[in-house]
Amino acid sequence: MPFIPHTEDETRAMLAALGVATLDDLFDEIPADLRGGEFPLPPGSTEMEVAREMRRLAGNNRPLVCFAGGGAYEHHIPAAVWQIAVRGEYMSAYTPYQAEASQGTLQVLYEYQSMLASLCALEVSNASLYDGASALAEALLMAVRVHRARAKRVLLPRTVAPGYRRVVRTLLAPQEVEILEIPYDETQGRIDPDRLAAYEGQDVAALVLPQPNYFGQLEEVDALTGWAERQGVVTVALVNPIALGLLKPPGEWGTRGADLACGDGQPFGIPLSGGGPYFGFLCCRREHVHQLPGRLVARTVDSAGREGFVLTLQAREQHIRRGKATSNICTNQGLMATAATIHLALLGPEGLRRTALRCHHRTRDLVRRLVAVPGVERVFEGACFHEAVLRLPRPPREVLARLASRSILGGIALGLDYPELAEGLLVCATELRTEAELEAYAQALNEILAEPWA
Amino acid sequence: MPFIPHTEDETRAMLAALGVATLDDLFDEIPADLRGGEFPLPPGSTEMEVAREMRRLAGNNRPLVCFAGGGAYEHHIPAAVWQIAVRGEYMSAYTPYQAEASQGTLQVLYEYQSMLASLCALEVSNASLYDGASALAEALLMAVRVHRARAKRVLLPRTVAPGYRRVVRTLLAPQEVEILEIPYDETQGRIDPDRLAAYEGQDVAALVLPQPNYFGQLEEVDALTGWAERQGVVTVALVNPIALGLLKPPGEWGTRGADLACGDGQPFGIPLSGGGPYFGFLCCRREHVHQLPGRLVARTVDSAGREGFVLTLQAREQHIRRGKATSNICTNQGLMATAATIHLALLGPEGLRRTALRCHHRTRDLVRRLVAVPGVERVFEGACFHEAVLRLPRPPREVLARLASRSILGGIALGLDYPELAEGLLVCATELRTEAELEAYAQALNEILAEPWA
Amino acid sequence: MGLIFDLSQPGRRAGVQVPAQPAEPPEIPERFLRSAAPRLLEVSELDAVRHYTRLSQRNYAVDTQFYPLGSCTMKYNPKVCHALATLPAFLELHPEGMEWGGQGTLACLFELQEWLQTITGMTAVSLVPAAGAQGEFAGVAMIRAYHRARGDTARSEMLVPDAAHGTNPASAAMGGFRVQQIPTDRDGNLDLEALGAAVGPQTAGLMLTNPSTLGVFEKHIETIAAIVHAAGGLMYYDGANLNAILGLVRPADMGFDVIHLNLHKTFATPHGGGGPGAGPVGVREPLLPFLPLPRVVREGSRYRWLTEADCPDSIGRLLAFGGNIGVLLRAYVYLRLLGKEGLARVARYATLNANYLQKCLIEAGFTAAFPQRRAVHEFALTLKRLRKERQITALDVAKRLLDHGFYAPTVDFPQLIPECLLIEPTETESKETLDRFVEAMSAILREAESDPATVRTAPHSLAVGRLDEVGAARRLDVAYRRESEAAVPEPAAFPGNQ
Amino acid sequence: MGLIFDLSQPGRRAGVQVPAQPAEPPEIPERFLRSAAPRLLEVSELDAVRHYTRLSQRNYAVDTQFYPLGSCTMKYNPKVCHALATLPAFLELHPEGMEWGGQGTLACLFELQEWLQTITGMTAVSLVPAAGAQGEFAGVAMIRAYHRARGDTARSEMLVPDAAHGTNPASAAMGGFRVQQIPTDRDGNLDLEALGAAVGPQTAGLMLTNPSTLGVFEKHIETIAAIVHAAGGLMYYDGANLNAILGLVRPADMGFDVIHLNLHKTFATPHGGGGPGAGPVGVREPLLPFLPLPRVVREGSRYRWLTEADCPDSIGRLLAFGGNIGVLLRAYVYLRLLGKEGLARVARYATLNANYLQKCLIEAGFTAAFPQRRAVHEFALTLKRLRKERQITALDVAKRLLDHGFYAPTVDFPQLIPECLLIEPTETESKETLDRFVEAMSAILREAESDPATVRTAPHSLAVGRLDEVGAARRLDVAYRRESEAAVPEPAAFPGNQ
């Protein structure tokens, strides 16, 4: 019996102790008509057989050299990260409700919070949310709660990832928060700070500032944050954590700094895995901590004055406050935060800075090579971090399919989400990409574009 | 600096404490002419770069469906085995010299010893040797030491794996122990017990009994052990540990049982890895324990009467007895023994028995399919365990090469080691092989033998 | 143990993790850049490995201790599920490349959808929610979308039993509903009269866990469903307790219209010290158009994600990508191992263990919250007598259990049971372990008589004693700050160190 | 903690590991078969996982503690070496299929051979020995073969310093030599006069570790080599201490003819609680024909094993197959990470750490065995004063260190230093760790004054106290035996359990 330790003798003894004859007698309180459905799953298998089958299925995946980003990035992950994170003590523990027997998880999360807060130059980080997109939605709900007038209107630039904007819509819709989308400057591929004047006096609670934005372009975060500060609008920074190795942290934007910072932590040691599990982070100022959603760990002392860690401010959470909680979140993405903590400890500030710089340079090199292919050009002017938008002379989805047959994932076609960029392709090269791979991509693209097209 | 934590400030402070100016000053006692050789290795690389390079090299290996045995067997390994065995506490500890801070390793080894001794039906097992072949050599040296007359002559049947016999020769040569090879019965592929009469009164210390033997055939171990008992010859059983799930254990052979049992533990949870690391095991009767080579763990108590484990009878070993030790072995294959212990705990007696039986049946099925190929026949009569010798109508090495190009490792060609079996191929199918794989092998062989041959 | 930050030294590095110093500066204007390196920690690789390895040893976990945490189903997480879900081919897959590179992954997810449909009796399943609570949100959002699609905008109220898990009312609120609480009767069933009085044209639905969080099966489930349906509401099933009836009862047959499952409970995926989990949702036919995206479809021999173009009425996306796929793959492997015949076995032995343990604890002198009822896969004790007679709380007993080498049951939930311990042994624990747990509980009961102070101040044998939670909230130290923030020094020429 | 056997119950199983009951009996005559199932243990998968996970926590290890075990070079074992050496393509390779399936592995091994040649200055290397001692055996066997090949059968004696590691004389004896011990002078160098007196036509060679096991560099190495060579003997290098001079001095340049290396020391492969290691051997030109088999050669773009057919004069095989390949791959990855420039850095910082630590401990009041000498990568303290004045032994101090959270240095080796602690910090430990170690040692020294009994009876804070080794050998319980050996019951029809 898979994973069930009972011997027949023991089962008999236990049934006898309960005064029943069979296991099924234990279900006598369940109405008989509810029992006995059919469950036509395949029969159970041994580990050996399942392993064979899973290897076969894994073999149906095909490795592609990755030039796609758009919210998920292939980075180097030190071997130590997951060799430690998967230790049974981390992996098979629950949310640390009994603090004294969960100091491992709690201290890691405290260290995680410290690292993330420090990276964002804000005072507080929670202990993770589901992913970057849901973190943005939670940040906006929080922004509405902390906004002085609790205005129910938020500014969401179109330079925020389309997938993120969809999640924001799903999660904000029931609360009837109105979402105003801000267009982008067609030359620069970023928000034009001068155009924000249109939203003044519009009862706006929050402004989202993606840095870098979905197109890889850098937003004028100082000017934008400055505007928000003047309007009493809560600034919600949406940042790529690797970029923070190089770029000005949200806490230093404008004069006062952004109020909230969120994003997806996947670039910190989390494998791509087809899209998850990743984790979301959310940082804020100390003054807003009571409106923060999610778990929060604090350092404290025990009866003998020894240092220890506990979950804190639980009155924000659903298990205490129920319908009045700051969020319904319970289980978060703790193990991913654990891995990210180890990852950051290994990278250190210099490792992070150089990794960011490498990604930046690699993408620059990639763009240089690709725009040398006839008919390919860059769409936007201005600085970018590690992604860029190109215009192709052929339909990007079709080009991507042909690249895929050469084992290259060439980027992300933008047309579906940005009809005005029907020819647009979003490309990315991280520190993992080699010169040879960039060259192979350029050559493949060159050949594909030279092929006959129907 | 890879793996060196020193900051420049710290190095300076440490050098200052030592009153020297540079690191190189610390080497001032080394004659100057010895220093400063050239070391033209490639430059160091980051983990990311080395990972890429190693993945490329690994890609130069080619997976072959394995029908080879001959001392190394592909078996199912439960995922739990290595997920636990690689825990840093096991992996990065030394031989447990400080018992109190090494109870993990020591208790595992005590449990290992208990399991191996119980499997062999003998009283004592050491804590591992390098591999099966060196374990056999050590067993023979031990047999000479425990033999009442310390005779320096041992009987080594040709049914023992050729690789093992070579190692025995290497290790016994300096001690001037004479090795008498016993021929095998050409019909049965095993030692003919009646032929042993020839060695009576020949001053023989030991008789090696492989079960199953290299050809996969079963030896008449009761009769052979009986002969050795009567002659006062030490019986050294050489056994496949998976086979012990099914076959009579050495401790029950003949009337008194074999005196020593050894073999390679690889089938217990150790990956093939191209040939190592595996581990050797060696079991004996209690009365011979003082002649046993290698580490031995005993259960004892601490000052407060709590149970604990220590290395014991260390006076047998090199670090105490130096030139008079039972062996020079120091580092053994501890982590492999740890994995084997977990493996055996998961398999249990019934898992072991059924695995053995599966291998036996699979090999029978394989032989049936292959002898249906025109020109292929079985060489020996009589029972075999999970290997068998076939005769091919074409040179086996050439057939193997052609099978390999179809991603099949078809077995082991016997001609080099047994000139009389120039057409012989040793095949094996473990529980991992599927019906479809057996069929694919038979079909490939059929096609290959039908091909034109130069 | 110190913090990792205490090991930091300016200039120290895990050398092989740091790329070479780039030759060129970034092509980014100054105003976008950091003025100083982030104030992270600087440690060696051994520092980090040793610190996080040792820290891990300060956790109790299923792999090291019995973990009878009620409502959490802390069963054994098979190692093979982890091993197979993390095959490189599954990990090295960009979400935007799934169509071309991820057919193997999609095939697994598709089959998992089908199996979860079978197990729950639902028409269709979306695997996307990252945890139970996100599944609940998706569920209530679908209920909202369903009523609106019918033009019924008056249904603004969600009914939730008083014993419900906190996420239920929280999710209902996030879904835009007013929460109306329904009381429990003395047998642990929902108060039918109160329910009858509460339903009406404003009722969007009822969220129910069955077996309930009280450790009993809701006997009147069919009546309840009839009442809610008659009022035009929908039935929402919180699947956190599915372990109790897996392979025996399908939620659909109990009258539920929308469900979520907790794969990190019933389906043995590890909880990771707080996630990631997976909270797939399933619906009956009428709610199918509203399921969250994406879902996997098979078209011939190929698989693809469904998008907005396929499902215009979907409540939309909950995550940027397709869900916690690594978790889903683990559950898929688990189901392959269990198979058809393994499902009911889980429920049977989980129930056997809980009933046996409840029986033994009652015999040892503890009071069950519902002694008149059959326990399901978990059961509740009430320690109100201990509280009254000895001033020992459920929390004290829980902490003392830690000293005996057991993790503690769930404390003070459900809130309506005074001094409650909710105990869930799961099917993967042996009778011997249960017997040892009974011994420990008995020892604590005796100690409550002989030496109550020791119980009240437990734990005593862990690396830390009882921690000050009140002080923690008051002082609120939630992030380490360095006294003096040392700058990262420039690399300099250095003796003997080429 | 109990034994795994204590968890055993007849009939219990780790279900998914046990194949289905075979339909047919074996086609094997009764007389070959077991009469009863082996008396192993019967536990569940969770039992086994929990037991062995918890047991592991009872070890000190490099990953959890500073481990200054002299002569053992317990440096950090990089996790990436493990990860890359265990890529499935390296693991799933049958030794008989290397030629067709193992070109990638063989390429790594070939390059490792070359690099080790470079590092040691030897002409050729065989990677096959499974550990240092097996390398030593191979070395002495080659020396024997070399003399015999020259027709010189009189060389029956191997010279070994009295400070040598126990494996040296043991290997010489296994190699068929008489062992002649050479004394050490008061500066820790070999006694040149004694050496001169000992050499002769009977001398096969001298086995030497340099830096020696005493923690100093053998200053007269060139003279020693000249003496031995002049007498017709060969110089054998025990490479266990190569860490001290890696990338700075090549053993060949010191006059050695045959060497072994300990990859599980200098090259950072994990020790595994007692192996596996790897002890490659290298030789100069004249001994090349005798190297043990197999070795890898490159032929064009392909690699293959050399066999007896290629090397008829080889001493032969030491293992059934090609060595501890998994260990060799780890060392290969390590060398790729270090590179050319990383070699000497290892030696430099290992030496810095040892000298710094020795200096601090002397200042703390300890006595160095060779205060007049520069320490190498390790150093010896002598605690004879403590022994005399306080009846506290080196072992007592070692055990007390365990209470401070440090593994102990090597105790009572080399035997010629009374009450010796041999301390090797390695290059991967930080100054802070060394300083903490000095604090602990100072505390023990103070305690030796204030409370000697506590030191004498240490350890006090571990799961077990000082263990009774004498009793262990006397009672000799080396294998668990069940009181009553319960038979495995037949499966039977069973209620509710289809």
Ligand SMILES: Cc1ncc(COP(=O)(O)O)c(C=O)c1O
């Ligand atoms: C009954 C019940 N419902 C819902 C949840 C929420 O699930 P999750 O933590 O996955 O969000 C839980 C988790 O504890 C639960 O026990």
Ligand SMILES: Cc1ncc(COP(=O)(O)O)c(C=O)c1O
């Ligand atoms: C100096 C010296 N020589 C030889 C050896 C033996 O090496 P191994 O344990 O690998 O056989 C050791 C190991 O401790 C040693 O320290």
